[in-house]
Amino acid sequence: MSLQLRRISLNNFRKFREPLTIEGLGEGLNIIIEPNESGKSTILEALRAAFFVRHATKNQLAQSFAPYGEAVAPEIEVSFDIGTDSWKIAKRFLKGPQVEVTGPQGRAQGEDAENRLQALLGFVKDSSQRGDPTTYGALGLLWVPQAQALEVTAPGSIVRSSIQATLEAEVGTIVGGAAYERVRKRIDEQYDIYWTPTGKAQSKGRWQAARDRDQQARQTAADATTRLDALEKSFGELETARGRLKVIERELADETEQEQRAGLVQSLEIARAAAQILETRKAEHENFSANLDRLDDLQSQHEAAKEALTAAGESLTAITADREQLADQLEAGRTKVVEAKAALDKARDDRATARQALVEGDARLARRQRHAAITDARQRHTELLDLEKQLANARNQAAQVIPAEAFARLEANDRAVAEARAAVNAGATTIELTGDATGITIGGEPLTPNSPRTLTGETQIALGGGVLVIRPPATAASATARLAELLERQELELAEWDVADLAAARTRNDTARDAQGTVQLLETKITGLTSAQSLLNLAAGPDALKLFVAGVPAESPAADEDEISTDQLTRRLEEAETVVVRAETLHDQAVQDLREIEDRDRPLAAAQAGAERDQTHASDRIAQLEGKPAFAGLADAIAKAREDVAQAAVKLAEAKRDATAHDVQAINRKIEMIDSRARAGQTRRGDLEKDIARLEAIIESEGGKGLASLAAAAAEEADAATQALARLDEEAATVKMLKDVLDEARAEASRTFVGPVAQRARVHVERLFPGADLSFDEELGLASVTRSGLNEACGTLSKGTQEQLAVLTRLAFADMLLEQGMPVSLILDDPLVYSDDGRLDLMTEILEEASQRMQVILLTCRDRAFRHLDATRVQI
Template sequence: MKLQRLRVEQFRQFRQGLELDNLQPGINLIHGPNESGKSTLVRAIRAAFFERYRSKSAEDLAPWGDSSAAPTVELVFEHNGQRWQLDKRFLKRHRCDLLVDSTAFSGEEAEEKLAALLGYQFPKKGASKEEHWGIPGLLWVEQGTGQNIEKAVLHAGGHLKSALNNLVGEVASSGGDDVIQAVEQQRQELLTATGKPRGDYLALVNSRETLQQNVSDLQARVDQYKVQVDRLGTLAAEHEQANRERPWEAARSSMQRAEAKYREVEALQEQQNRGMDSLKQLQQNLSLLQQSQAHWRNQNEQLEQRHQSYQGAKKQLEQEELVSPELVKAVESARSHYQLATGAVQQAHLRDKRERLQKDRARIEAELTRLKQSQEKARGIQTSLDDARKQKQQNQIDASALLQLKQTQRELDDANIRIQTVATRVTWNLAEGKGLTLDGQNIAGQGEKLLLEPGVIEIPGLGSLGIQPGGDDLASLRRQLERLQQSLSQQLAALAVESVEAAELKRGRLQDAEAQIQRFDELLKSLAPGGLEQLNSVGADLESELLARTAELEALPAAALNDGDAKSLSLVESELKQAEERLAEAESRQRNQETLLLKARHTCDTAHREWQRMQDELNGPERQQKMEALTRDIAAVEKQQAELESSLKAREAKISEARPELLKQDIERYRATAEHQENAQQKRALELSEIRARLEAWGAEGLEEQCNEQMAELEHANRRYLELDRRAKALDLLLNLLKEKRQALTRRLQAPLQKHLDHYLTVLFPEASLEVDENLMPGKFSRGSELGQMAELSYGAREQMGLISRLAYADLLQEAGRPTLIILDDTLVHSDADRLDGMKRILFDAATRHQILLFTCHPENWRDLGVEPRDLEALKLQGVAG
């Protein structure tokens, strides 16, 4: 199928019509910017084939806002050597005409013939949808849908299988389908699609499992019954033996004996602790007595040390007393120098104060001179300022009134000009000695006069001539002139001037006065910012300050006025600071010396008193008596200590021999043994009663009879289960064999399509493969170690795989003798440069077998496609020009 011409008119944005002719058998590249009509042309082709010409759902085909439009599509294409021409109109005056060579078809007959040719169908009612588009829906790719191929293949599946059957012959019979269907139906009675039991088979499986569980539970209970009978005999014998022997009583007797021994050991330990406390007290008392004895013995040594300390302190005191007189002299000398430096500083301050007062007086006198000059200038400027203000007051004039006066004067001048233009002009040129009378006035010689009102010329000896100025305009102008003259006079009187020129002159004098006021005011502010009064006040303050400085200068002592060879203030202050530092240093040494002297005197006195006190104490009679008593006490305490240590050692041996820690463990062991044996006997009694009750209950249930009945039912269920299991497995095996046979036949159907897919795919991915399933749907994609479904690829890769699959379907349809036309609307926009280059090779190869309409808004991406692009905007301009 080769589309040769397409024309649309009153179709969406193409109100005036657009024709796309001379379409080539291979690739046709149509480009234009967004909203230029590319998708509209694709919609027109779809509408021509898919939409019923009588459809009421085609309102979207009409231009916006034009309810009277009749969208029209004309197509001319060639197929199998025949020329097909389709003319289709929607909405208003709808019709459908198809001409195949010389045979004509119209209406629904023409639409059904096209549907049979291309492999699609019409809806029973309403708009055409994706599920009706068949083969064209697969090969005509709308904008943004290139990656979605599954639904298109599903809707075109019947037509594709039909084309495959034509290629490879009918490889499957309906009888085979019936057998597979019958086997599937019988298998479905026993198994689910995943091979799980269902129906009677599932019920039997569940019943068999229940019976097996019941038999297992009953057998376990029978075995447990037998075990409980055996346990009852053993437990009864153990309980009887324990009642006879009563081993817990023997354990308690052993515990009591161990407790008695442990109490005896505890008494010994208590005595030992008291003995240890007594020993500690004796040891402490002995230590104190020995310390006292050592103290008395060391007192003689301390007496000699005290005497030596006293001699050293006395020598240090004598040395300190020799140093003090020299320090007193140094302090007096430093104080004398300090007083002299203080007097010099005072004299220097007086000199500096005199010089400062003299400078202040000179400064104040200079400021007074400048201030008096400023006062004179300020008074002159103030006089000029007062004169300018008077001039301003005398020449006050309202600016708006002046503007109104000037406007009235201009209007009056304009009225005079107009009235001179329309008034009656009387001119005369009389001979010498001749005269006339005009409105009672004599006229002679040459002259002229404008008459605004009727006038009379009297000619002596002849009579009179009446002159009547004509026109209503003259009277109106005269009234306007009078009104303006009156208004002008009133305005001049209000402004107290004789003329407009006088008013302008008065306004000029006012502006000059205002400028002078501003200038004088600024000058006065620069000289006296606070005014003349403040300037006078400042002058009075300066005069008062001058008098004060003069009086202060005269009051200085006469000595301050004698300069002589006086030193500078900074020098005498430096000398004063040095004298002060030397005085402070001398006083500090004196204070330190006094402190040392006091310390030395105090140390000497203290050392003398301590030596004298200790000497008196050692020479007393009581000291010898105390030393003898102390020696006797030490001997007595040492004897008690030896006796107590011997007693403690003997008692410790007895305690160690008794092993109290083992006695304590024996008590705990015997107590635990008695408790465990009593508890064990109680548990045996309780277990005996429970076993007897349980055995009585199980004996009443008849467990062995129930177990035999359940085993019989289980055996019957097993026989029935084996029958259904064998049947289910046989049906499952038979169905798998039939499906494998059908899959082998399906692979024969898939082989031609797989061949075309591999032809295109290897151009883009040399080592890749794309498999199709039994429904001819592209699915598993593999490349090297990569394996996955086509739907898992990236957006751009899915778009490329979708186009490759569509081209393979087109090759398959062409081999089967079916018409093909490929339409691509802005496809491959998500491909990178390398992939796009590979897709161009694929499209160029497919164009040798199919006609391709490629619409794009990026013509720069297709420059190397090897075809001449067609500019849609240029075609639209040609349509307008035509």
């Protein structure tokens, strides 16, 4: 039976930080085509998490569900059908984890929900950190994440067991019947004590306790041995340190290096004297060179000043001629600006006059509008007073309503009176006389014939000379007293509300309720009548209207009867604005023209000032240079300075040769090396003395603790724990061997399954590889393909071919699982990425056919490859 996914909702799951809902998944082929990184693979991972990852787990896989850098609770909700039954699962991870499964049997939560889901889909609990798809059962094989279909892999143990169960009818009973099952059950019970379903050692129980004991005992023995070895090592280290200390002290007592140091110090004094002479020669050479440079610079400055004076004079002559040509244009431009400014001022005055006229017109119009608004306010005030009178009367009538509690008491009293009267009538005695009543009295009064009377108490009837005493039942008297009490209570209630009876009270309440409706209507009218008036700054409400009318003095009719045309005044203002704009434009243009002329004149003026300044500076500089004492006889002084520099250079070269005979830095390095060795020896001696003191303290402290005895006892305990663990290891290995033997026997027989499996897979593969023969291994994994007599291992085929075979073998397994009635659907994430056009068309045709037997969902980013398929298309 096919598993049909209907609806998927995600929130706070990896990249989907906001809620996402996918609906409209159909029964056959479904295609979700979205660009890369839009979340297709995340949706498949969310489905596997919802079905197979337990809600309370906090392993690495569950931690990866939360969006990066956010501490939130990932939530998943999936609605699906299995056969004719509808199911729904809602799961939340990490923060406040919870799960709820809803199905035909009702709702289940927590571990009950996980167990129900596990039983429904046929998978086992996953205890790995990153998720183990082999524990997911059939859907773990058929829901294929991105790139995992690029290799042909064998189905997990759960799927293999299901397929074997499907094929047992074809190949017969594999291993014995009831006896095999009993033996297998007993071995499985023992196996579960030592091993997990995945073949790993149990992490709890007596075997783990033995391992813990063995590990602890080994650790204790190792610690004792380490401490004993450390003590023995301390003895050796102490002797070694003492020997090294003697060597260091002997080296420190040797005076050979001190004699070498004294000779180096004497050579250092000679080298320093030669260096001092060298520094003196360098200073003399630098002084002569500086004097020569100063004289050369004085000569260069004088020549540069003469050149600058000539250039400044030429530039000043040219600039003066250019400025004279612009003088007339500047005068004309200034005159034009003055005339434009006068026209602009007149236009602005005219505009101000027009604006003032418009303001006065608006004020007159506003006064007229205010007068009309005041008149309207007075009229509304008159209507308001009339409505308020009606409202007061209506409220008085509405206030007469009898509260529900009091009315309920009146009704209850009325019912009680009626019930009491009925009780009185039921318990009283009724008498009636027919015929002649002469001489018969009742209670001293003549008895009227044919007139029934009800007797509630003892009554005497005179009959001639005798008296007839009638005593009704005692209940009649109590009922009468009860009736009297209720009548008195009812009269008090009616008197309190000033009504004659219950009918009058009802009439009064009906009138009051009608008055309440009238109150609401009048209040609505008053609200509409007392709306706000912005022109008068009048707020909404009756009080505001009354206050306004009271504060406004009586006004005489408006005396301003002249016609006011604000439109005409506005047009005049607009015309004045246009004139101002034209005048401003002409003024701005005149200013711009003048500014352009001034812009051309300004750099010329600046250049003229600069040229005059340069001419003055050059003249001053020449006079300054020629006034210096050194300028007289400058050529002879330069020649003499060059001779001094040459002689100083010769003396400097001789001083350099003398200084290189003794290297001060090399001598200093040798002296520092000798001093460093001495300091290192002193430091090493101090360190060795500290190490000797530390080792003597350790030996003194640890020597008296009997470490040898403790190490021997710990070794004995470790041997005992090891032997106990070995016995349990042997038991565990024996149980595992028995289970493996049974599994091998079953596997040997299960090889008979390979034929039916290959036959089913060949139905699909032959369409892709006509005439090909398939070989499956014991794990039902496709091992090789034989084409044209050539056998090829699956691992040597191209990635495209491996992916195609992986999809086809999964389809074969899905068909077998469908035969067994297991819930099956196929989801492929980015399938057939390495297929050529021909094989892609054939594979899509096979997938379309498979979608007629089960739900198939394709997650892809390639619109062109799958756009031609007839499928339900869903968007993220």
